[in-house]
Amino acid sequence: xxxxxxxxxxxxxxxxxxxxxxxxxxxxxxxxxxxxxxxxxxxxxxxxxxxxxxxxxxxxxxxxxxxxxxxxxxxxxxxxxxxxxxxxxxxxxxxxxxxxxxxxxxxxxxxxxxxxxxxxxxxxxxxxxxxxxxxxxxxxxxxxxxxxxxxxxxxxxxxxxxxxxxxxxxxxxxxxxxxxxxxxxxxxxxxxxxxxxxxxxxxxxxxxxxxxxxxxxxxxxxxxxxxxxxxxxxxxxxxxxxxxxxxxxxxxxxxxxxxxxxxxxxxxxxxxxxxxxxxxxxxxxxxxxxxxxxxxxxxxxxxxxxxxxxxxxxxxxxxxxxxxxxxxxxxxxxxxxxxxxxxxxxxxxxxxxxxxxxxxxxxxxxxxxxxxxxxxxxxxxxxxxxxxxxxxxxxxxxxxxxxxxxxxxxxxxxxxxx
Numbered sequence: 001x002x003x004x005x006x007x008x009x010x011x012x013x014x015x016x017x018x019x020x021x022x023x024x025x026x027x028x029x030x031x032x033x034x035x036x037x038x039x040x041x042x043x044x045x046x047x048x049x050x051x052x053x054x055x056x057x058x059x060x061x062x063x064x065x066x067x068x069x070x071x072x073x074x075x076x077x078x079x080x081x082x083x084x085x086x087x088x089x090x091x092x093x094x095x096x097x098x099x100x101x102x103x104x105x106x107x108x109x110x111x112x113x114x115x116x117x118x119x120x121x122x123x124x125x126x127x128x129x130x131x132x133x134x135x136x137x138x139x140x141x142x143x144x145x146x147x148x149x150x151x152x153x154x155x156x157x158x159x160x161x162x163x164x165x166x167x168x169x170x171x172x173x174x175x176x177x178x179x180x181x182x183x184x185x186x187x188x189x190x191x192x193x194x195x196x197x198x199x200x201x202x203x204x205x206x207x208x209x210x211x212x213x214x215x216x217x218x219x220x221x222x223x224x225x226x227x228x229x230x231x232x233x234x235x236x237x238x239x240x241x242x243x244x245x246x247x248x249x250x251x252x253x254x255x256x257x258x259x260x261x262x263x264x265x266x267x268x269x270x271x272x273x274x275x276x277x278x279x280x281x282x283x284x285x286x287x288x289x290x291x292x293x294x295x296x297x298x299x300x301x302x303x304x305x306x307x308x309x310x311x312x313x314x315x316x317x318x319x320x321x322x323x324x325x326x327x328x329x330x331x332x333x334x335x336x337x338x339x340x341x342x343x344x345x346x347x348x349x350x351x352x353x354x355x356x357x358x359x360x361x362x363x364x365x366x367x368x369x370x371x372x373x374x375x376x377x378x379x380x381x382x383x384x385x386x387x388x389x390x391x392x393x394x395x396x397x398x399x400x401x402x403x404x405x406x407x408x409x410x411x412x413x414x415x416x417x418x
Contacts, residue, residue, distance in 0.1 A: 024203060025154065029161065031199035032138065035096065036165040038192025040277070041176065042103070044270055045185035046124065047255045048177060053110070054117050058256055058388070062380020065252045067121050068128035069372035072365060075129060077220045079136035080362025088137050089203050095130040095137075096197035102126040104190040110183045136365065139345075140358040155349075159284040159342050165277065177266040223359025226352070232417050233351075233364070235409040236300075236344045240368035242402040243304070243337050248375030249382075249395045250311075250333070254326075257317075257388040264320050272327045279307075279331030283338035291343050295415030300340040304403035307336020311399045315392045333399060347417050 050056035050064050082091070102123045109115040176185040227233050258264045258272060283303070291299035310332025316325035352360040382391035406412055 027199055027203055028138075029158065031196040032158065033161050033165060034199065035099075035192045035196035036162055038189035040165045041185050042189040043251070044255075044266075044273060045177060045182045045189070046120070048182040048259075048266060049106070049115075049186070050117065050120060051255065051259065052182060053115070054120065056117060058383045059380045060117060061256060062252050062376050062383070064121060064124055065248065065376035065380075066373035068124040068131075069248065069369070069376060070125070071129040071132040072369035072372055075132045076136065076362050076366030076370065077224070077359075078216065078362075079133045080223055080359040081216045081219050082133065082136075088140070089200060092134055092137055092200045093197045095134040096193045096200065098130045099127050099134075100190050100193040100197070102130070103186055103193070107183050107187050107190070115183075132365075132369075136358065136362050139349075139361040139365075153288065155342050155346050156284050156287055159280065159287070159338055162280065162284075177270075182266075219359060220362075223356055223363045226356055227360055227363045231410055233348060233360070235406060235411050236347070236417070237364050237367055239300075239304075239340065239402050239406045240344065240364065241371045242405065243340070244368050245371035245375035245378075246395055246399050246402070247333075247337065248372040249379035249391075250314075250330075252376040252379040253383060253388055253392050253395065254330075256383055257392050258323070258326065261388050262317055262319050262323065262326075264323060268320055268323060272323050272330065275327040275331040276334045279334030280338040282331075283335040284342060287339045287342040290339060296343050296347070296417045297411045297414050298416075300343050300417075301403045301407050301412060303339040304336040304406070305400065307333045308399035308401075308403060310335075311396045314396055315389065329396065336403075343417070 046068075047061050047064060050061050056064070106115065106120065106123055109119055176188060227237060254273065255269065258269050264272065287299075290303060293299075294302060311329045313332070314326045314329030317323050348360055348364065349357065379391055379395065382394060411417065
C-alpha cells in the first residue's frame, strides 16, 4: 500500500467514527504548511538582510540566529502549562498575528529608510517567542485529533510536509531575493502567518484542561521529573539536544561559509539549503519502514550515524563549482535527524500520560530546542576566532557524537524503544 493509500485508508476509518473528523487534521496541516513555507523563505532572507543590507559581522549574524531561538530556553516550560489552560485555537491565531506584525514591520521600516540591526534583532526575538508558544500548542493538538495507532503515520505526514517546505522555501527565497532583494522575501513570510491565522480560525475550539488548583511551577516540575527520570525519554532528549545544537551551528555557518567563503549567490545558496529539505523528506518517507525493519532504537542510531558520516562531505565545498558536496552533506544530516525526530516524538506522544503530555513535550523542547541559541552563538564565536572553514569542520566532525552517545545508553542495548 502506498503512503497516499495508507492515509486515505486512515481517513476512511475516521469517517466511520474511530476518531475526530479528518477535515480537522487537514486544515491543521494546511495552516502549518502555509506558515512553514513562509518561515523557510525567511531562514534564508533574514541573515541575508543582515549581511547584505545592514553589513552585519559574523557574530551579529550568529546573534540574530540566537535571538530567534533563545525563547526555547525562556518559554518552553511555561508554554506547556499555558497550552493546558487556555483555548488552543484562540492562542494559535493570536500568535500567528503577532508573528505577522513583527515580520511585517521589517519591510515597512526598510521602505521608509529606518531599518536597523536592533529592529531586525527585536523582530527575530518576538517571532521566535511566538513560535515557541505556537509549536508547543501544536504538539498537544495533534494527539487530540489522531488516535495513537495513527500518530506515526500522521507525524510522518507532518515531517514530510515540513521537509517539502524546507526544500521549496529556500529555493523560492533565492529567486525572490534575486528579484526583489532579501527584504521583499520577508513579505512572503509575514503574509504566510496571516493566512495561517485565517485557516486556524476555522478549527473547532479546544477546551482547556480542568484546573486542579496546582501552581504553574508545580505542574512544570511534574513534567520535568517525568522526563528526566524516564529510562528512554531522558537519553532520547539528550540525543535531541546534541543534534539540535549541531544543527543550529550548521545553519548559522551555512550563509557565512557559502556566501563569503565559497562565493555563492542568493539563488545558489537557496538551492544548497533546499537539500536539507530533500534529505528530511526522504527520511520522513522511510522513517516508519526503517524503524519497523530495524527496530525503533536501532533505526534511530544507524540513521543518525549515516547522516553524521555524510555531513563530513560539506566542508569539501570551496567554490560554487563544487557546492554539491555541501548539498549532499546537508541532505544526509537531515535524513538521519528526521528519522530520529519522528520516532522519538511518536514515542513521547504514545507513552506519556495524557494529563502530562503538553508538559512532557514542553520539557523536551525546553532542553533540546534550548540548545539552538547556544549552538548558533558557539558557531559564531568559532567562526570569528578560527574562521568559518575551521568552524564548519569542527561542527561536522561532532555530528558523529549524538548517535554514539545514544548507542552507549540503555537505548542502544535494545532493538526498540521500550
